[in-house]
Amino acid sequence: MTEHNNTAGLKTQESKDPIDRYIGEHSLRLRSEQDELVKYSTSLPGHLSRMLGALDEAQFFQIIIQLIGCKRCIEVGSFTGYTALSIALVLPPDGELIACDISDQYIRRDLWKKAGVDKKISVKIGPAVETLKKLLEENGPGSFDFVFIDADKTNYKNYYELSLKLVRSNGLIAIDNTLWDGAVLDDADTSENTVAIRQFNEFVRDDQRVDISFLRLGDGTTLCRKK
Numbered sequence: 001m002t003e004h005n006n007t008a009g010l011k012t013q014e015s016k017d018p019i020d021r022y023i024g025e026h027s028l029r030l031r032s033e034q035d036e037l038v039k040y041s042t043s044l045p046g047h048l049s050r051m052l053g054a055l056d057e058a059q060f061f062q063i064i065i066q067l068i069g070c071k072r073c074i075e076v077g078s079f080t081g082y083t084a085l086s087i088a089l090v091l092p093p094d095g096e097l098i099a100c101d102i103s104d105q106y107i108r109r110d111l112w113k114k115a116g117v118d119k120k121i122s123v124k125i126g127p128a129v130e131t132l133k134k135l136l137e138e139n140g141p142g143s144f145d146f147v148f149i150d151a152d153k154t155n156y157k158n159y160y161e162l163s164l165k166l167v168r169s170n171g172l173i174a175i176d177n178t179l180w181d182g183a184v185l186d187d188a189d190t191s192e193n194t195v196a197i198r199q200f201n202e203f204v205r206d207d208q209r210v211d212i213s214f215l216r217l218g219d220g221t222t223l224c225r226k227k
């Protein structure tokens with residue numbers, strides 16, 4: 001997957017803005033396993049080191065997941081498993097997170113195990129559109145509480161439509177990178193990923209099936225409540 005390559009990112013851990021640093025220093029509470037996963041993820045070569053989700057975004061999810069009493073969650077795009085770990089840490093003992101990715105090359109199951117949450121996470125490897133279709137067939141509509149979409153940007157609309165079927169009424173869909181390092185504002189940027197996110201943002205803005213909140217959190221986090 002090609003990531004947008006601005007050097008000064010919008011994620012708190014990458015940002016050069018002192019306000020972002022201050023926010024991080026006065027809110028982040030990382031367990032040792034999360035800390036280890038951050039170090040591992042950011043040590044990977046090239047664009048991989050920037051794939052890790054924003055740390056304050058994952059911590060925000062921990063709060064809303066507990067607030068709405070989520071038991072069954074899906075993550076679309078798991079990479080090393082940082083947000084998956086963060087979600088699993090706050091799920092009840094009988095809670096479940098389905099972690100979808102095209103590859104498990106970088107997933108640190110050992111750290112999930114060390115944190116005592118490995119049994120709450122099921123990894124599904126393959127194109128996530130197919131995985132979500134299968135989950136819908138096997139579990140039926142409205143069978144999940146929360147979906148986090150963070151995989152290939154050109155499939156965002158497909159992931160969103162399938163997620164809308166998979167989540168219950170009052171369930172949440174969170175979509176990552178909806179600011180794409182600010183590239184969505186730059187009309188001269190017609191790269192495939194930027195265009196896909198721009199079109200997705202326009203679509204969701206007008207979608208009356210959900211309530212929407214576009215948060216200036218991480219690289220842009222759009223939160224949708226299914227009506």
Ligand SMILES: C[S@@+](CC[C@H](N)C(=O)[O-])C[C@H]1O[C@@H](n2cnc3c(N)ncnc32)[C@H](O)[C@@H]1O
Nearest residue numbers: 052053077078079083101102127128150151152
């Ligand atoms: C930005 S990373 C996910 C980061 C992770 N959510 C986190 O917060 O640390 C995107 C992931 O999407 C995966 N991905 C890309 N295309 C995919 C596809 N078609 N189906 C499933 N996963 C895909 C990549 O392998 C990568 O691990």
